[in-house]
Amino acid sequence: MIESIIAFMGATALLAFSPGPDNIYVLTQSVANGRNSGLATTAGLISGCIVHTTLVAFGLSAIIATSPTVFFAIKLLGALYLVYLAYSVFKSDAKVSLTDGAPKKSYTALFKQGVMMNILNPKVTIFFLAFFPGFLWDPDGNTVIQFYILGILFMIESLFIFGGIAVLAGSISGYLRKSEKVGVVLKWVQIIVFIGIAVFILI
Template sequence: MLSYEIVVAFGFAALLLSMAPGPDNIFVLTQSAVSGVRSGILVVLGLCTGLIFHSTAVALGLAALIKASAVAFIVLKFTGAAYLLYLAYKAFRAPVQQLGENSPRIRDAELYRRGLIMNITNPKVAIFFLAFFPQFTDPSQGALVFQIAQLGLIFVLVTFVVFGVIALAAGGLSNWLTKSPKAQLIINKVAGIVFVGLAAKIAFSNR
């Protein structure tokens, strides 16, 4: 069981890390501005599920394999980059929607999947967790696997709160965008550029 001191220290570190500008929170910001608060929260849920995956990978030692295997790292990062380029393509080609138009919106499952794939296919998250989590473990406090699981849960909760606030703040733009066709075109192009930038950041990242 983690001590109170470790929980507080780790929670504060997780708060600072989740607030720092990065691919995930920029992704939430963009999706929320384009599609609204609900869409942003669904993306956040997907991202947080990805964090659970990475925490489990660290606990089971899978992250160490990714760090040691150049092939596994390359496959993961280019899969993630390709998916972001696909989202960029969809953003560039997104049509203008008129207020009151019964146009199909992105399905909830698709939004959740976007966040999940975005996070899971970023190998640097697993490697970061592998380096970061052990600093807050103590062999005298019990099984390391259980301690890492607790740290992962704390990180997920903190991230959900921070990213949720980002989604709420950016989602306020969505109502205005639905009333302005020109603004929709601009934000879709901006979203596409952001996705291309995130894809490049992942594709050219090193271990």
């Protein structure tokens, strides 16, 4: 159990730090409107993960209980999905823009927007489906509880990391603007993280 949780926390940290739509949006809000705007957005995004965790916990638990073969198939599909994400990043533009415009909103509005952005994004549920099963420590035990434990850990760690990005947004954005190569570096960080976790899930 401990080994699985440590591995999960390490993988979650890599994912949270690797640039994606959520943390780039947090960064944009913080640069444009201050760190509190970024923190409000972060709180909303993380809160939305409760819904996805619930969907995965109750949906997958019933499937996993039926057959070890089905469980392996789910992990295999998850790994393939992560490889697909890596390929999608590879084919995408390497630029990271912090100047797309982030209109000033109240903290409550930003929180609500973060929640809705997360809940209404089906890719988040698909990602949870791909990511979480590889870190269950006892597929024969109560998988609903295990999924919730992983979900809570995911939210807590992401909250601290996204919050850190919001607080340090000024210095981070300055560095991003100065370096022409940083977009390429961030792009390859995502690719390596996705492929690395895919391999870990399979082995």
